[in-house]
Amino acid sequence: xxxxxxxxxxxxxxxxxxxxxxxxxxxxxxxxxxxxxxxxxxxxxxxxxxxxxxxxxxxxxxxxxxxxxxxxxxxxxxxxxxxxxxxxxxxxxxxxxxxxxxxxxxxxxxxxxxxxxxxxxxxxxxxxxxxxxxxxxxxxxxxxxxxxxxxxxxxxxxxxxxxxxxxxxxxxxxxxxxxxxxxxxxxxxxxxxxxxxxxxxxxxxxxxxxxxxxxxxxxxxxxxxxxxxxxxxxxxxxxxxxxxxxxxxxxxxxxxxxxxxxxxxxxxxxxxxxxxxxxxxxxxxxxxxxxxxxxxxxxxxxxxxxxxxxxxxxxxxxxxxxxxxxxxxxxxxxxxxxxxxxxxxxxxxxxxxxxxxxxxxxxxxxxxxxxxxxxxxxxxxxxxxxxxxx
Numbered sequence: 001x002x003x004x005x006x007x008x009x010x011x012x013x014x015x016x017x018x019x020x021x022x023x024x025x026x027x028x029x030x031x032x033x034x035x036x037x038x039x040x041x042x043x044x045x046x047x048x049x050x051x052x053x054x055x056x057x058x059x060x061x062x063x064x065x066x067x068x069x070x071x072x073x074x075x076x077x078x079x080x081x082x083x084x085x086x087x088x089x090x091x092x093x094x095x096x097x098x099x100x101x102x103x104x105x106x107x108x109x110x111x112x113x114x115x116x117x118x119x120x121x122x123x124x125x126x127x128x129x130x131x132x133x134x135x136x137x138x139x140x141x142x143x144x145x146x147x148x149x150x151x152x153x154x155x156x157x158x159x160x161x162x163x164x165x166x167x168x169x170x171x172x173x174x175x176x177x178x179x180x181x182x183x184x185x186x187x188x189x190x191x192x193x194x195x196x197x198x199x200x201x202x203x204x205x206x207x208x209x210x211x212x213x214x215x216x217x218x219x220x221x222x223x224x225x226x227x228x229x230x231x232x233x234x235x236x237x238x239x240x241x242x243x244x245x246x247x248x249x250x251x252x253x254x255x256x257x258x259x260x261x262x263x264x265x266x267x268x269x270x271x272x273x274x275x276x277x278x279x280x281x282x283x284x285x286x287x288x289x290x291x292x293x294x295x296x297x298x299x300x301x302x303x304x305x306x307x308x309x310x311x312x313x314x315x316x317x318x319x320x321x322x323x324x325x326x327x328x329x330x331x332x333x334x335x336x337x338x339x340x341x342x343x344x345x346x347x348x349x350x351x352x353x354x355x356x357x358x359x360x361x362x363x364x365x366x367x368x369x370x371x372x373x374x375x376x377x378x379x380x381x382x383x384x385x386x387x388x389x390x
Contacts, residue, residue, distance in 0.1 A: 029196060029242040032188025033249030037257055055134050058082035058089075061101035065109070065117070068101070071142050086120050096128035097121040097135045112150065185350060186343035187317050189246055189281060194288045194313030196242025197235040201289065204231045205296040206305040225379035232293040232375065239285045247274050273349050280342050280349075280360065283367035284316075287338060290374040297381050316340075330355075335362040338370045 060082035062069050069079055083089040086098035100118035108115040119139065121132045151157070251274060292309055299305035316339035328334055330348060335341035341363030348355050 026242065026245065029192045029245035030249055032185075032192055032246055033253050036184055036188065036250070037253040040253075040257060054078050055131060056080060057135060058086065058095050058098045059101065060086060060098065061103065061105070064101045064103055064105045068142060071145070072138060075138055077138065090120050090122050093125070096125070096131040099135065183347060185250060186346045189243065189277070189346065190284060190317040190339060190343065191313055192242045192246040193239050193281060193284055194292065194309075194317070197239040197289050197292055198309045198313065200235040200238050201231070201292045201296050202302050202305045202309065204234065205293060206299040206302045210301050224382040228293065228297075228378045228382040229375065232289045232378065235289045235293070236285055239288055243278065243281055243285065247278060276349050277346050280345050280364075283364045283371070284339055284342055286371040287367050287374070290371045290378065294374050294378040294381065297378060330359055332359070332362065335359045336366055338367040342367065
């Protein structure tokens with residue numbers, strides 16, 4: 001350990017002097033919180049502004065349904081003529097939603113048949129969600145209102161339509177209601193860990209080879225394996241520092257931004273949750289430094305290493321984005337996948353869900369075992385002569 005510490009001390013001093021490298025990693029630590037905070041502000045302001053403003057509904061064929069138009073106006077909807085091609089206008093983003101009333105609407109309505117209308121919208125546009133939802137709710141409300149009137153005119157009690165009474169019990173927590181935002185956190189956290197170690201490892205491996213200082217280091221009376229391990233460990237403080245900065249950034253975002261006013265729920269990261277996430281991510285720090293040390297040792301120049309390592313950081317972090325759209329249950333098999341199990345556990349902590357201690361142990365052990373295997377390969381690489389040339 002004393003020999004490893006000598007290499008660790010030497011690499012730490014070199015890395016601290018090269019402040020441009022670790023400052024680059026610090027930028028990635030702040031990247032996630034800033035991006036997520038900006039998304040919440042942008043989307044929240046858009047939704048709030050749309051909710052406060054009166055609904056402007058472009059209508060084609062308004063003369064075919066005077067009672068429907070009167071109902072909408074009573075609900076403070078502003079009726080405007082629809083463009084000549086409503087579908088093209090929606091696709092182009094000129095309008096959020098359009099109502100098309102066909103000519104045969106009045107005839108079907110007057111004889112008690114089902115009268116059809118078309119509501120044109122693009123459900124993928126987040127900024128239009130509020131207008132789309134309001135238009136759908138108003139049309140459904142009008143449909144229910146007319147249906148009850150028709151039953152009453154025929155001497156049928158409207159209660160006949162109410163077969164069952166649904167009492168909704170929402171088990172969602174405020175954290176789970178903001179799932180789309182919370183599910184991005186594991187991605188940014190792991191991305192920050194890898195990018196915190198990346199500049200340091202590139203300089204300690206490919207950088208030293210390019211400068212010609214690696215060969216004099218390896219001819220010292222020290223096993224080359226200890227050199228590899230010392231270089232790997234020297235990157236861990238920078239990765240841990242990036243992890244701490246990222247978690248502190250997310251905590252600040254959720255604490256000081258008016259998130260409750262913007263998206264309707266309050267997200268809180270207390271000290272306990274932050275500490276738990278930090279401890280869960282420590283095995284990922286070891287794995288990130290081991291993998292990047294191995295990959296960067298193959299590169300002949302810092303430029304070449306710089307093209308490899310960004311892809312290495314993307315591979316383990318991308319599953320975190322998939323969790324936002326494809327929820328995965330925290331089963332044992334998911335914990336057997338390094339980094340993926342930790343991302344699921346982080347999501348559970350953020351959503352205030354109960355967590356199995358066995359899942360935490362299994363995910364940590366598997367990630368550390370993979371780190372040991374990768375470190376062993378890196379040691380063997382350093383013991384060969386090709387490490388000098390890359």
